[in-house]
Amino acid sequence: MKYTKWFFLCCLISCLTAYAQDDVMTLRMMTYNIQHGAGSDGVIDLNRQAAIIGDATPDVVGLQEVDSCVKRSSYVHQAAILAKSLGMYSTFGPAIPLTGGKYGVAILSKEKPLSHHNIPLPGNEKRTLLVCEFEEYVFACTHLALEEENRLTSLDIILEEAAQWDKPFFICGDWNDEPSSTFITKMKKKFSILNNTSSSSANFTFPAGTPKKIIDYIASYGRVYKSVRKRQVLNEPEASDHRPVLVEIRMDRYTTPIFSLTEDNVQGFKSSGVQSDAVYDMGGRKVNSSLFTVHSSLKKGLYIVNGKIIQVR
Numbered sequence: 622m623k624y625t626k627w628f629f630l631c632c633l634i635s636c637l638t639a640y641a642q643d644d645v646m647t648l649r650m651m652t653y654n655i656q657h658g659a660g661s662d663g664v665i666d667l668n669r670q671a672a673i674i675g676d677a678t679p680d681v682v683g684l685q686e687v688d689s690c691v692k693r694s695s696y697v698h699q700a701a702i703l704a705k706s707l708g709m710y711s712t713f714g715p716a717i718p719l720t721g722g723k724y725g726v727a728i729l730s731k732e733k734p735l736s737h738h739n740i741p742l743p744g745n746e747k748r749t750l751l752v753c754e755f756e757e758y759v760f761a762c763t764h765l766a767l768e769e770e771n772r773l774t775s776l777d778i779i780l781e782e783a784a785q786w787d788k789p790f791f792i793c794g795d796w797n798d799e800p801s802s803t804f805i806t807k808m809k810k811k812f813s814i815l816n817n818t819s820s821s822s823a824n825f826t827f828p829a830g831t832p833k834k835i836i837d838y839i840a841s842y843g844r845v846y847k848s849v850r851k852r853q854v855l856n857e858p859e860a861s862d863h864r865p866v867l868v869e870i871r872m873d874r875y876t877t878p879i880f881s882l883t884e885d886n887v888q889g890f891k892s893s894g895v896q897s898d899a900v901y902d903m904g905g906r907k908v909n910s911s912l913f914t915v916h917s918s919l920k921k922g923l924y925i926v927n928g929k930i931i932q933v934r
Contacts (some may be wrong), residue, residue, distance in 0.1 A: 645847065645875050646757060650794035650815075650839050651679035654764070654863035657688045657724075658699055661830060665694050669860040671706045673728070677855065679868050681755075682729040683793035683839075684710075684763030685863075689713055690722030709748045714739045714751030714762070726762045726794065728753045742778060743771040749781060754788070757875040761792040765804075770803045772797065774805075780811055788875050789845035791815075795837050797865060809864035812840040815868045817852045826854055826864045839868045846870040903926045 651674065658665040669863045674682055684703075688694040704711035709729045726749060728734075734753040740746035744766030752761045761782070765772045783790045792812070800818040808814075816839050817824045825832030826894035832854075851869035858864070900908040 644874050645871055647869060647871055648681070648758065648852070649677070649851075649867065649869045650679055650760070650791060650793065651865055651867045652685075652762070652795075652837055652839050653682060653683040653865035654685040654795040654837065654861060655699075656686050656693070656861040656863070657694050660861065666860075667699060667702055668706075671703050673855065673857055673860055673865060674703070675707055677865070679867065680731050681753075681760050683760070684727040684729065685762070685764035686724070687713065687727045688714065688719070688722060688724055688838035691724060692720035693724070696722065700729065701728075704729050708826045710734065712737050712751065712753050714749045716749040716764070717718045717747050725749050726751050726764055726923065728760060728762050730755065730760070732756065739895075740782060741780060742766070742770065742775040744775075745771070748775065749780065750775075752782060754786075754848070758789040758791060759786050760873075761790070763792065763794040763796075765794065765796045765798070767797055769802075775805060776808055783811070783842040786842075788874060791839065792842070793837075793839040797836055799834050799836060808840070810840055813844050813846075815839045815841060815846075815849055815852060815870065816854070816866045820863070824854055824928075826866060827862065829858050829860075829862050829864050831858075832864060837863055837866050841867060841870075846872040 647919075651668070653674065655670050655729055658667045658670060660666060660669060682699065687699050689698050689700065690696045698713070700711040700713045707729065707763055709731055710733045712728045712730070712734055714726045715723035717723070730753065734755060734757050737751065737753045740750040740752065742763065742765070745768060746766070748764060748766050749765045750761055752759060761779075763775070763779070765775055779792065783792070796804070800814075804867075805814070818835055822832065824835055826835050826837040827833070848871045849868065850871060851867065853867045855865045855867060
């Protein structure tokens with residue numbers, strides 16, 4: 622009996638400690654339209670983009686205009702090459718087929734994604750939304766259409782995607798619209814734009830040689846951050862036709878229970894497996910694990926399952 626109580630106490634302390642220690646994290650995010658690796662001289666040289674990204678030391682990067690096995694870029698997988706040179710993971714989101722390969726967006730990350738998916742977006746040239754889930758947050762990347770109507774339609778799809786996540790949701794990309802536009806105005810009703818959008822030449826992102834406007838952004842769904850420590854357009858006029866944008870924020874670590882059990886997802890929880898001797902309520906009392914497959918049999922609240930906290934709601 623003493624052993625059981627001691628085990629539960631250790632388990633509880635371990636779970637609750639996650640709420641108290643290291644509760645604030647720093648996240649460096651970058652967006653960069655790399656123009657399939659082509660610089661202002663027309664030469665495709667991924668070493669230039671890799672050096673720029675490496676010097677900025679981001680945790681996660683959204684790339685636009687990325688080739689994968691396309692003729693013009695020597696049939697290489699550009700995102701994979703950049704990731705390898707930077708010691709990062711790469712996730713590619715194809716938008717359209719192009720001369721033997723595919724063309725779209727990509728996400729480079731220090732952390733391996735837990736999951737990822739691709740959502741088609743409208744455009745005369747088809748677009749895509751690439752979404753990667755990480756331990757503490759979700760990061761999405763897109764290159765929106767040139768046509769305003771298609772950008773506005775895309776916003777509805779983006780909002781629907783962002784709203785389904787409990788984790789902090791960030792999105793970046795070349796959105797082909799300026800801060801005063803209808804699209805950005807509507808987006809700001811739900812999203813916080815993290816890069817500086819004031820009308821200063823230091824904030825302009827396009828064209829790279831002599832920037833005249835802001836069309837590249839990093840944003841969060843709601844205000845999920847504690848503070849923005851850095852927001853910078855990197856002074857890089859030659860490696861692409863866009864300048865990269867870097868943002869560094871501080872935010873609370875993701876502390877939502879690892880699983881929110883509802884009537885809708887109880888079957889998914891059942892299939893995930895629950896050890897029969899590892900379910901307790903927050904008072905240290907053992908709970909019959911079979912009850913976790915029948916949502917209505919449980920009181921709402923927090924439980925410790927397999928050593929981690931879940932929430933029944």
